[in-house]
Amino acid sequence: MTLLLQHVLDPFHLGTSRASRVVGLYDHLRDLQKTLSLVKAVLLDAEQKQEHNHELQEWLRQLKSVFYDAEDVLDEFECQTLRKQVLKAHGTIKDEMAQQIKDVSKRLDKVAADRHKFGLRIIDVDTRVVHRRATSRMTHSRVSDSDVIGREHDKENIIELLMQQNPNDDGKSLSVIPIVGIGGLGKTTLAKFVFNDKRIDECFSLKMWVCVSDDFDINQLIIKIINSVNVNDAPLRQQNLDMVDLEQLQNQLTSKLAGQKFLLVLDDVWNDDRVRWVDLKNLIKVGVAAGSKILVTTRIDSIASMMGTVASYKLQSLSPKNSLSLFVKWAFKNEGEEEKHPHLVNIGKEIVNKCKGVPLAVRTLGSLLFSKFEANEWEYVRDNEIWNLPQNKDDILPALKLSYDFLPSYLRQFFALFSLYPKDYEFDSVEVARLWEALGVLAPPRKNETPEDVAKQYLDELLSRSFLQDFIDGGTFYEFKIHDLVHDLAVFVAKEECLVVNSHIQNIPENIRHLSFAEYNCLGNSFTSKSIAVRTIMFPNGAEGGSVESLLNTCVSKFKLLRVLDLIDSTCKTLPRSIGKLKHLRYFSIQNNRNIKRLPNSICKLQNLQFLDVSGCEELEALPKGLRKLISLRYLEITTKQPVLPYSEIANLISLALLTIEVTLELLLRHGRINSQISMLGFSIVHQVNACER
Incomplete structure (x- = not known):
């Protein structure tokens, strides 16, 4: 919340600009600044004390709501300034904005007055400083041996299972070995440890690693397996799944695996549908060599039993000794440094005991105390009340939540x-x-x-x-x-403001400000009339197939404070002209929309827009007229059939830092001219993408 307040306290927003003086809003904004400064003085102390004080939590919620509203009002002022409407404004706009500022100030005064009853101290600097450690960069299926403690015995057991020859193996069967254990226990790390052993390389001519998670779509899994066979192959784009039927995928898979003795790791499996698993297994085992194996990691015993052809390997918790070794590795910078601090190590033993042998919890708390040598800091972690909250037997969320609580304010919202x-x-x-x-x-x-x-x-x-x-x-x-x-922790701490919409959600609570759609087929869900404060709408899995036109109309009519609208992979053919009313919008993407031919010129009314991404829009016939009006635009990514780009418009984008042009066939024919024109604009072509090669 501190970062949000700082954004509201920004000198421009608070009326020190010439514009606020000209229109007579300076005094109103200055009054608002004074109250905000009073709150800022005690905000850090309030954030650090809120965990076990529900009344203080409610006060902070109210305060945050007012902060957001203040930011929206001041952002409105900035929007008007950018459009050069404020400076020309006379009665109506000035009076309307003055009233909005007064209303916010009145609410803020009321909430701020309650700060005294909590005994809050003035803290100027956030003491929750992050100490950085030098950390190795790991790829998805790689793990450094030095990062694995206490799993050598497990590794040997798994390798033995993988290298065992089944006397009944005639090439038609496929051995499946499940590793099962609670979350955070190190199943994936163990699988990586095994996967990268030299003996596995010698035993299997082909190794594949696929992260399954909770999406057990057979087509997508086959594509992941094919891509994992050779990472240098051009990946099959998931956007084109409708053009690749299951038989074609199976033929490609069979050609990749034919005659190969392989090891396939299916990591983090949640699917309990036996029919889907059998279907996938039957597709994989066609024509494979004898001795091929599948290694599965899962948290659920029933899934391990369903998939396994041998008894599940049940991963146990780390021993107290190994847990302490792992903790020491992450809490101290250099090997042997712990010997200088025996008192801290003794406290560390007590902390480790609370982690129940779960490596993720041990490592997280060790990282939390990295390069901290004051005993009271270690004792605070050991004696924290969060350990006393009701929890399940294998629950490690308290350990993770404790580490989150120690994050500086600017990292929490991030x-x-x-x-x-x-x-x-x-x-x-x-x-x-x-x-x-x-x-x-x-x-x-x-x-x-x-x-x-x-x-x-x-x-x-x-x-x-x-x-x-x-x-x-x-x-x-x-x-x-x-x-x-x-x-899970991120979902827990963000539940007041962030919501992932799925088919089970019917209404959006009024406090929600960020929406993510997990499924495109849930776009028809009704929105509560109070959910007007939404700032983000995004489709991390793509918006292909959804009724995006309806969503866009909802955005324009209800979500007027929207900052981010990410419609990647959408299939809409048009955008409403009214999109130009989303004057707070900073980020807009319709990347990989292969249906849209025109963008409304009203997009150029979005003077706050910083990111515009129309890359992959191969049918786009022309860019909107008036691009030069996008005076805040920093990133512009384009794919278009437009034979002559509006170079003069692009040249007048005063904030533009990065221009990306994907070359379609039409532009490819004029490629030399594009290079010269872009150079004349002061940009250099770092990377050229040929869209017609896809």
Whole structure:
């Protein structure tokens, strides 16, 4: 919430600009600033004390609601300024905005007056500083041996099972070995440990790794298996699944696996439908060599029994000794450093005992205490009341929640937005930087920094706290995932503001500000008339097949405060002209829409728009007229058939930092001219994408 308040306290918003003085709003904005400053002084203390004080939690909820409304009012002022309407305004706009500011100030005064009854202290600096550790970057199926503690015996047992020859194996059967255990126990890590052993390379001519999660779609799983056979193959785009039937997929799969003795890892399986599993297994085993094996990881015993051809391998908790070794590895920077702090190690033993031998909990709390040498900091973790909350036998959420509570305020909101994505989603830092910049959860970049730099710093800090995994450093970008249980934590902490809409949800609570649609077929659900504060609508799995036109009409009529509208893979043929009324919109994407031919010119009324992505829109005949009006636009990604691009319009996009053009056949014929024109605009072509090759 501190970051939200800082955004509201931004000097421009608070009326120090010439515009606020000209229209006579300066005094109103200055009064609002004074009250906000009083609240800011005690806000950090309130956030740190709220966990076990329900009355304080409610006060913070009310405060946050007022902050959001204040931000919306001030954002409205900025919108008017950008459109050059405020400076020309006379009675109506000025009076309307003055009244809105007065209303917000009155509500804020009322809430702020209650701060005294909580005994809050003034804290200027957030003491929950993140200490970064040097961390190796891991790929999805790789794991460093040094990161695995206490699993050598389990590794040997699994390898023995994989290398055993079944005397009845005639090539028609397929051995399936399940690893089963609670979340966070290290099933995936163990599978990686086995997968990368040299003996496995010698035993199996082909290795494949597929993350299954809760989406057991046979077509998609076959595509993942095919892509895993050779990562250098051009991947079959999931957008084209309708054009690839199951028989064609099976033929490709058979050609990849024919005569090969393979190991296939199916990680994180949740499907309990035996028919679907048998169908997949029958497709996989056609023509395979004798001795091929499937290794499965799952949390559920019944699934392990259903899939396994041998007894399940039940992964046990780490021993107290191994748990402490893992904790020490993550809590201290250098090997042997713990010997200088025996008192801390003794406290660490008591903390580790609360983690029940679950490596994820041990590692997370070890990371939390990294480079902290004051005993009271360790004792605070050991004695925290969160351990006394009712919980299930194998529940490790308290350990993760405790680590979350120690995050600086600026990272909390950033982290909570992970809840909008499905489990096992493959993130990249560019994607999250653009989204979160549009939502205002990134701190303003310093001199010579970009918002992407700030996002990467945040991700580094979350990585150092063990909130991220499968981290790949691509140089200019990062790729990563989050553990299922960390995702559960994000959902838990974000439940007041973020909602994933599925077929079971009928209404959107009025407090929800960020919506993610898990299924395109739930677009017909009714929205409660009070849900007007929504700022985000996104489709992480794609919006293909949904009635997006209806959703767009809802957005324009109800969600007038929308900042992010991500309609990737949508199939709509038109956009409503009224989209130009979404004046708060910062991020708009219809990437990979292969039906749309025209964009309404009203899009160019969106003076706050920072990101416009129409890449992959291969039928788009022309860009909208008036692009130069998008004075806040920083990123423009284009695919179009337009024979001559509006270079003069693009040249006048004063904030543009990145221009990406996918070359269609029409543009390819004029490729040389494009290069020269782009160079004249001051841009260099870093990477050329030929859309007609897809």
